[in-house]
Amino acid sequence: MSEITAYIMMFLLVAFILEPLFRAPRQMYLNMPHTPSVMNEWLYQKRVAAEIIGDLDFDHQTGKLSDSDYRALKDSQEQVVSELDEKIRRNTTTQSDEMSKKLMADIEKAKKQLAQQLILVCPQCGHRMTRDAKFCSQCGAKLN
Numbered sequence: 001m002s003e004i005t006a007y008i009m010m011f012l013l014v015a016f017i018l019e020p021l022f023r024a025p026r027q028m029y030l031n032m033p034h035t036p037s038v039m040n041e042w043l044y045q046k047r048v049a050a051e052i053i054g055d056l057d058f059d060h061q062t063g064k065l066s067d068s069d070y071r072a073l074k075d076s077q078e079q080v081v082s083e084l085d086e087k088i089r090r091n092t093t094t095q096s097d098e099m100s101k102k103l104m105a106d107i108e109k110a111k112k113q114l115a116q117q118l119i120l121v122c123p124q125c126g127h128r129m130t131r132d133a134k135f136c137s138q139c140g141a142k143l144n
């Protein structure tokens with residue numbers, strides 16, 4: 001068996017072993033925003049690719065792998081890594097941007113609601129209360 005065939009067999013074997021692990025989350029989150037589980041899957045796939053590249057480097061250095069085979073195999077793995085990097089980078093930005101936007105909107109909304117509610121000022125002590133208060137919660141003065 002030639003070196004290249006051995007590597008192809010190894011890739012197929014790795015893909016065969018790992019595929020069921022990734023299939024369930026992928027279907028589950030198909031129409032959902034990317035979750036930490038999907039992110040972990042990408043990070044894991046990236047680690048696998050990095051390990052394969054490490055093996056290729058070693059085999060090339062020790063002369064087990066020809067220059068052309070090494071480059072072809074390494075290029076394909078580096079392509080995988082860069083695609084994963086891009087996915088991870090894009091997802092991280094999108095998620096944090098959306099989250100901070102939502103958070104800022106929620107804070108603004110809460111502030112407005114609070115401002116609308118806290119419009120009653122006690123004539124005795126100046127304590128600010130919700131609109132529907134009958135008595136001052138600070139000094140007990142009757143309101144209205």
Ligand SMILES: [Zn+2]
Nearest residue numbers: 122125136139
């Ligand atoms: Zn008061």
